[in-house]
Every structure is written in structure tokens, then in C-alpha cells.
Amino acid sequence: MPGLSFDLIAMQLFTGLALGAIYVLFAIGLSLIFGMLTVVNFAHGAFYMVGAYVGLFLISLGGNFWLCLVAVPLIVGISGMIVERFLIRPLYGRGIDYPLLLTFGLSYIMVELIRIGFGTSGYPFDTPDLLQGAVNIGIGYFPLYRLFVIGAAAVVLLGLWLFLERTSFGLIIRAGARDPQIVRVLGVDVARVWLYVFGIGTAIAGLAGLLAAPLQGVIPEMGANILAEAFVVTVVGGMGSIGGAVIAGLLVGVVISMTSLFAPEMAKVSIFALMAIVLLIRPQGFFGRAGLMS
Amino acid sequence: MLQVARLNAWYGASHVLQDIGLDVKQGEIVCLIGRNGAGKTTTLKSIMGLVKTGGSTIFKGKEILSEPAHTRFALGLAYVPEERRIVQGLSVRENLRLGLVASPAKKNEAALIDEIADIFPRLAERLDQEAVTMSGGEQQMLAIARAMIAKPDLIMLDEPSEGIMPVLVDEMFELFRKMKTQGTTILLVEQNVELALAIADRAYVLDQGSVVHHATAAALLADDEIKERYCSV
Numbered sequence: 447m448p449g450l451s452f453d454l455i456a457m458q459l460f461t462g463l464a465l466g467a468i469y470v471l472f473a474i475g476l477s478l479i480f481g482m483l484t485v486v487n488f489a490h491g492a493f494y495m496v497g498a499y500v501g502l503f504l505i506s507l508g509g510n511f512w513l514c515l516v517a518v519p520l521i522v523g524i525s526g527m528i529v530e531r532f533l534i535r536p537l538y539g540r541g542i543d544y545p546l547l548l549t550f551g552l553s554y555i556m557v558e559l560i561r562i563g564f565g566t567s568g569y570p571f572d573t574p575d576l577l578q579g580a581v582n583i584g585i586g587y588f589p590l591y592r593l594f595v596i597g598a599a600a601v602v603l604l605g606l607w608l609f610l611e612r613t614s615f616g617l618i619i620r621a622g623a624r625d626p627q628i629v630r631v632l633g634v635d636v637a638r639v640w641l642y643v644f645g646i647g648t649a650i651a652g653l654a655g656l657l658a659a660p661l662q663g664v665i666p667e668m669g670a671n672i673l674a675e676a677f678v679v680t681v682v683g684g685m686g687s688i689g690g691a692v693i694a695g696l697l698v699g700v701v702i703s704m705t706s707l708f709a710p711e712m713a714k715v716s717i718f719a720l721m722a723i724v725l726l727i728r729p730q731g732f733f734g735r736a737g738l739m740s
Numbered sequence: 741m742l743q744v745a746r747l748n749a750w751y752g753a754s755h756v757l758q759d760i761g762l763d764v765k766q767g768e769i770v771c772l773i774g775r776n777g778a779g780k781t782t783t784l785k786s787i788m789g790l791v792k793t794g795g796s797t798i799f800k801g802k803e804i805l806s807e808p809a810h811t812r813f814a815l816g817l818a819y820v821p822e823e824r825r826i827v828q829g830l831s832v833r834e835n836l837r838l839g840l841v842a843s844p845a846k847k848n849e850a851a852l853i854d855e856i857a858d859i860f861p862r863l864a865e866r867l868d869q870e871a872v873t874m875s876g877g878e879q880q881m882l883a884i885a886r887a888m889i890a891k892p893d894l895i896m897l898d899e900p901s902e903g904i905m906p907v908l909v910d911e912m913f914e915l916f917r918k919m920k921t922q923g924t925t926i927l928l929v930e931q932n933v934e935l936a937l938a939i940a941d942r943a944y945v946l947d948q949g950s951v952v953h954h955a956t957a958a959a960l961l962a963d964d965e966i967k968e969r970y971c972s973v
Contacts, residue, residue, distance in 0.1 A: 614837070614841045614846065617830075617834060617837055617838060617841060618838075618841050620827075620829065620830065620834075621827045621830060621834075621838050624827050624828050624829060625825055625827055627790070627825070628821070628825040628827065628838075629838070630790075630808075630809045630810050631788060631790070631809055631810075631813065631818075631819050631821070631825075632813060632838055632839055632841065632842060632886070632887075633810045633813030633814055633841075633842030633843060633890070634810055634841060634842045635808075635810045635842075636810070
């Protein structure tokens with residue numbers, strides 16, 4: 447194919463990594479919540495979308511992007527904790543489909559509320575001044591903001607990893623995901639841990655929505671779009687596995703951006719083909735445990 | 741230390757515990773014996789708050805029947821379940837730390853892990869090994885160590901000798917004797933009746949969800965008829 451230089455492919459690879467970084471952030475929250483609470487959070491996309499809108503709103507009030515990076519996860523995470531405490535908690539012990547249906551319905555309500563408040567059409571979201579332009583990364587000029595997204599995801603991942611591996615609360619989360627009952631017997635109020643885990647997961651989803659906003663703009667349906675892709679990430683990586691979410695998230699991002707370089711109309715389909723192949727070879731995903739859902 | 745009265749529990753429609761009454765005094769080793777399905781495990785789970793029950797459970801003078809399991813732990817009650825429940829993916833050290841995460845003793849974590857490593861030399865050698873790769877006996881030691889590390893007042897052990905090689909069983913029962921001399925109270929469920937009665941002060945015999953006999957360990961050890969009727973498998 448003429449015109450497809452090595453540099454172009456390498457640039458597209460970076461674009462894929464930036465896209466993948468958003469998927470990773472989205473999917474680790476989904477995975478954390480599923481691994482710990484066995485709740486398949488269908489409202490995760492709605493929290494992501496709300497994150498972008500909270501950012502939009504704060505900036506319209508005169509706030510800046512850097513403030514949003516702190517305020518958005520906080521606000522979305524607290525909303526997530528309220529949802530867990532009052533809507534999801536009464537459903538524990540009733541089987542996996544109850545919270546699934548609840549969060550599914552909740553996502554419609556959240557999208558509709560945003561449509562009522564902000565209208566049905568989308569908004570552009572300005573790239574912060576400091577992050578405009580492109581930098582030379584050796585193979586060509588790459589948009590600075592996309593590099594920032596990759597860096598921000600790396601920082602969040604590192605922070606999350608340190609939190610899980612080095613703190614007592616992280617130890618409780620890792621143990622509780624495997625065996626909530628023994629954690630309870632060792633004196634831990636597991637309900638409280640679940641509350642915080644849901645808060646952390648939704649906070650990261652809100653942050654992902656904010657980071658995606660300058661790339662894709664802000665529309666009420668943005669959560670539904672990413673949710674489908676994130677489920678591919680989760681299935682490929684393995685349900686409940688954070689490491690799997692990271693690798694599969696980046697992979698899905700790269701597959702989409704590479705396919706759109708060669709055959710743009712196939713971009714969306716390609717990841718489902720990827721998922722089908724992975725499922726045929728390894729039904730539990732890269733890092734999943736077999737039989738988790740049975 | 742622990743007084744249980746009129747304890748009743750149901751699994752669905754089946755009435756698995758019927759008016760269980762027992763008491764455990766400070767510093768005692770009390771043993772629950774009986775056939776499989778007699779209700780021994782359910783009794784321990786009920787005392788820990790893992791099974792919904794009716795009746796009364798008084799621990800250190802406080803009614804705990806409506807308290808959740810994690811509050812009962814905070815009051816000084818520890819439980820080592822039959823399946824040991826060593827957490828996969830965690831090292832031996834992390835499993836021990838898990839025994840302290842909810843305890844005020846957490847700030848002395850390093851010292852307490854050293855202390856427990858002295859008591860369990862087998863674990864001391866394997867602190868950074870993934871815990872589930874150890875033998876069944878070592879995992880049982882870890883489960884006991886994890887329950888002991890926060891220094892509970894009463895520790896309940898469910899079938900600690902099950903599936904463990906005899907040399908380790910002797911080591912473990914020697915440890916129970918030592919724990920007793922250091923003031924820990926033990927409520928023990930054990931299939932190996934002779935072994936359990938040898939270290940226990942008293943024993944309750946359970947059958948079909950009720951206490952059918954209660955005696956000192958020495959008296960029961962000599963009573964072949966009771967042992968034959970309720971404990972032979």
C-alpha cells in the first residue's frame with residue numbers, strides 16, 4: 447500500500463495507546479467492582495459520561511481543567527457511593543442479575559437527566575491551553591494532549607497498584623475479592639469496603655470521561671458507546687482481573703486505531719472479532735478465572 | 741467467657757440446631773464431638789455470627805446474638821473454619837497481615853508477625869511464599885496463626901487435624917496445650933475424639949442438632965458406650 451510508511455503506522459500505534467488508556471481506566475473500575483462486589487455495573491458508562499459533563503459544567507462556572515482533574519473524580523465517586531449505599535446494597539445476596547438490571551435502568555435515568563439538564567446535542571470540549579499542540583516524539587509530531595492522556599492513565603494505574611499492594615485497605619480488597627467471608631471473620635466490615643470500592647471504581651470512570659472529552663467531545667450517549675467496547679476489554683482481559691483490563695484495554699485501543707488506518711469501516715467490528723478469537727482459544731480471557739460466573 | 745443458650749438455627753426448612761446450650765469458661769479447652777452432620781460446624785458458625793440463629797449467645801458478659809461477625813471478632817472471638825480459607829494470591833505474610841487489618845494491634849504488625857513466626861517455625865521459613873502452595877498441614881498452621889495473631893480471648897477451631905499428616909497433628913495439639921497455658925480459651929470441633937479429649941477439659945456430645953451428653957473429658961474418655969453410640973463413624 448503506497449503512502450503507508452513505518453512512521454505513520456507507529457503514529458497510529460500511539461493514537462491507539464491513547465485510546466486504549468481511556469479504555470483501561472474505564473475497565474479497571476468495572477473490573478474492580480465486579481471482582482469485589484460481583485456487581486456487573488451497567489451504569490459505569492453513565493458515570494463516565496457524567497464525569498465529562500461535570501467537567502463541562504465546572505469549566506462553564508470558571509473552573510479550569512486542572513481543577514476538574516481533582517474535582518470530577520471526587521464528585522463522581524461520591525455519587526457512586528450514594529448509589530451503592532442506597533440502591534445496590536439492598537440487592538446483595540439476591541444473585542448477580544438484580545444489581546445488573548438496577549444499574550442498567552439507572553444508566554437510562556442518568557442519561558435522561560443529563561439530556562434534560564444539558565440538551566440532547568453534544569458540546570465540544572476545549573483542550574486545555576497548556577496541552578495544545580504537538581510534540582516531536584522521534585517518529586513525528588504527536589498531539590500533546592494524547593501523550594498527557596497516556597501519562598495520566600499511567601499515573602492512576604501506578605497509584606492504584608501501590609494502593610492495592612502496599613496498604614492494609616488494598617490487602618483487604620485483594621483478599622475480599624477472593625473470599626469475602628474470611629475477611630469478615632477476621633473483623634472487617636465488608637459492606638464498608640464495598641462502598642469504597644464502588645466509589646473508587648466510579649471515580650476512575652468519571653476521570654476517564656473527563657480525559658476523553660477533549661478527544662471526542664461530550665454527548666449524553668458517550669457512556670453507552672464506551673460500555674460496549676469496555677465489555678470487550680473485560681471479556682478479553684478476564685472478568686475481575688485488573689492486570690487483564692490493562693493489557694486488553696491497550697490492545698483493544700491499538701486494534702481499533704490500526705483497523706481504522708487500513709479499513710476504517712471495520713474499526714468497530716474488529717474488536718468483536720478479537721473477542722471471538724480470544725473466547726475460542728481461552729474462554730476465561732487472558733487472566734480470568736474459569737467458572738467465575740457459574 | 742461464653743454462654744450459649746437455646747440456640748436454634750435453620751437451613752431453609754431443616755431445623756439444624758435445636759436448643760443448643762453450652763458454656764466455655766476462661767482458660768478452658770472445650771470440645772464438641774459427634775458424628776458428621778450432628779451440627780458441630782453450624783454451632784461454631786452460629787457463635788461467630790455467620791448463620792442466622794435464635795436464642796442467646798453471651799460473650800464476655802455481653803449479648804452478641806444480633807452482632808455481625810466482624811463485631812464479634814473485635815470483641816475477641818476468632819474462628820478457624822474447616823476449609824481453612826487461606827486466601828489465594830496472597831503470600832504467607834499477607835495472610836498473617838490479614839489477621840491484623842481490623843485489629844487495633846495493627847500498629848505492632850512487624851513485631852506480632854515476628855512473634856507468630858517464633859511459634860510457627862514452619863511459617864517463618866515461608867513468609868514470602870504464596871500461601872496456597874504450602875502443604876495442607878502448613879496451611880492449617882497458617883489459618884490458626886492468622887486467627888491467633890490479634891490475640892483473641894476465645895478461638896474456635898473446626899476440625900484442625902482433618903487431612904493432615906500425623907506428625908503435624910501432634911505438633912498442632914502440643915500448640916493448643918501451650919496456648920491454653922498462656923490463657924487462650926479454645927472451643928474445638930474434632931473428629932479425632934481420643935486426641936481431642938486428651939487435651940480438653942470438658943466435652944459436649946452433639947447428635948442431630950442437639951446436645952445429648954456433657955461431661956469432663958476424662959469421664960468421656962473412659963465412657964466407651966457414649967463414644968460408641970455418638971462418635972463412631
